[in-house]
Amino acid sequence: MDQRILDLRKEVDQINRELLRLLSERGKLVSEIGRVQTELGLAHYDPKREDEMLAYLTQENPGPYPAETIKRLFKEIFKASLDLEEQQDKQKFLY
Amino acid sequence: MDQRILDLRKEVDQINRELLRLLSERGKLVSEIGRVQTELGLAHYDPKREDEMLAYLTQENPGPYPAETIKRLFKEIFKASLDLEEQQDKQKFLY
Numbered sequence: 001m002d003q004r005i006l007d008l009r010k011e012v013d014q015i016n017r018e019l020l021r022l023l024s025e026r027g028k029l030v031s032e033i034g035r036v037q038t039e040l041g042l043a044h045y046d047p048k049r050e051d052e053m054l055a056y057l058t059q060e061n062p063g064p065y066p067a068e069t070i071k072r073l074f075k076e077i078f079k080a081s082l083d084l085e086e087q088q089d090k091q092k093f094l095y
Numbered sequence: 096m097d098q099r100i101l102d103l104r105k106e107v108d109q110i111n112r113e114l115l116r117l118l119s120e121r122g123k124l125v126s127e128i129g130r131v132q133t134e135l136g137l138a139h140y141d142p143k144r145e146d147e148m149l150a151y152l153t154q155e156n157p158g159p160y161p162a163e164t165i166k167r168l169f170k171e172i173f174k175a176s177l178d179l180e181e182q183q184d185k186q187k188f189l190y
Contacts, residue, residue, distance in 0.1 A: 002135055004131050005132070008128045009144070013148070016148060016152060016169070019117050019121070020156065022113055022117065023114070023165070023168065024158065024159065025110060026111075027158070028159055029103050029107050029110070032103055033107075040097055042097075060112070062116075063122070065175060065179065073118065073171055073172065076168055077114070080167070080168060083164065084159060084164075
């Protein structure tokens with residue numbers, strides 16, 4: 001394997017680790033938001049909030065990913081968060 | 096809106112910004128890897144490399160997301176990278 005590729009892949013690995021850390025930190029925060037929403041009887045899914053986050057992120061997007069890709073990736077992250085909140089509610093009802 | 100939710104959302108916004116920065120940095124690295132691969136006549140898609148990254152990330156996953164969610168999110172990130180590399184090759188042929 002070309003040494004340039006190996007070196008670049010090491011940098012990618014480092015970024016993967018940071019992404020995992022940030023996604024997990026985000027998961028904890030969203031899980032906490034979910035708990036407060038459940039306590040207050042509020043819905044977890046908030047399309048206005050998602051649209052605002054997407055508008056901000058596509059506006060701040062420095063590239064090289066096109067805006068559509070950034071939207072797609074963050075929509076997956078939002079979906080993962082919602083799944084987590086719903087899973088949490090289900091577990092609550094088990095006790 | 097409940098103040099606790101507003102405060103937590105500010106922290107989520109900060110993490111979103113960091114995720115955008117890291118994803119974009121990753122995009123630049125992958126784009127550079129793509130250029131070297133094209134130069135050497137190597138394929139962009141490397142399933143063995145993807146499997147290794149996924150194995151590492153699910154092993155290091157601290158939660159709260161289940162392993163399947165981490166896999167799904169990173170597969171989307173890998174797909175975005177591949178799209179970028181292929182787009183780059185196409186643009187090359189235009190000149």
